[in-house]
Amino acid sequence: MHWPVLGFLGLLALASDAGAQANDDKRIVPGQRIGPWTLEMTVADLNRINGPKQAIGIRPGELEFLPAQQDLVKPLWIHRWDHVRLRVLTVERGDQNIVGLTIFSDAYKTVEGIGIGSTREQVIAAYGQPSAMTAPNAEQDHLIYDRLGITFRVLRNRPPADQKAALVNVFKAGTARERWKY
Numbered sequence: 001m002h003w004p005v006l007g008f009l010g011l012l013a014l015a016s017d018a019g020a021q022a023n024d025d026k027r028i029v030p031g032q033r034i035g036p037w038t039l040e041m042t043v044a045d046l047n048r049i050n051g052p053k054q055a056i057g058i059r060p061g062e063l064e065f066l067p068a069q070q071d072l073v074k075p076l077w078i079h080r081w082d083h084v085r086l087r088v089l090t091v092e093r094g095d096q097n098i099v100g101l102t103i104f105s106d107a108y109k110t111v112e113g114i115g116i117g118s119t120r121e122q123v124i125a126a127y128g129q130p131s132a133m134t135a136p137n138a139e140q141d142h143l144i145y146d147r148l149g150i151t152f153r154v155l156r157n158r159p160p161a162d163q164k165a166a167l168v169n170v171f172k173a174g175t176a177r178e179r180w181k182y
Contacts, residue, residue, distance in 0.1 A: 026107050027110070031172060042097065043090065050083075064080065073178060110126070114165075130143040146177070149171050151171070
């Protein structure tokens with residue numbers, strides 16, 4: 001082969017790697033990350049990446065307190081970046097340590113293709129029966145996969161095809177009992 005052909009093939013390989021990496025930026029990895037955001041980051045890191053926090057219904061940059069829902073062990077603080085549809089959970093108001101990443105965008109999927117809009121049946125087909133199932137309210141269930149570090153909030157009391165994931169939360173595997181009562 002000639003050097004120009006080898007160079008061209010090398011550029012194609014780089015382009016395909018870049019394409020795969022760009023696609024990976026929308027990947028949900030249980031127990032680790034959602035897109036570019038990881039559980040190892042701090043709230044300050046996310047402020048640098050995403051810009052100032054925003055929240056629906058309260059002034060931008062403030063925190064919203066998530067009171068103890070019927071299935072939570074203790075209250076959590078929500079940090080919101082609504083422009084990227086990301087919420088981050090911490091245990092204390094000023095805490096920088098992230099205990100959960102939550103996404104509300106259907107652009108993010110697991111390697112199995114599961115994300116917002118996936119049905120309860122699709123989640124269970126991909127991951128099996130959950131470690132636990134809790135009810136944050138009268139209309140939804142949490143399908144908790146503690147071994148993996150992921151939970152899906154799905155609708156209930158609807159036909160199976162309408163029982164879709166409304167949010168996906170990634171947390172450190174093996175820590176579900178620190179967050180949910182079951």
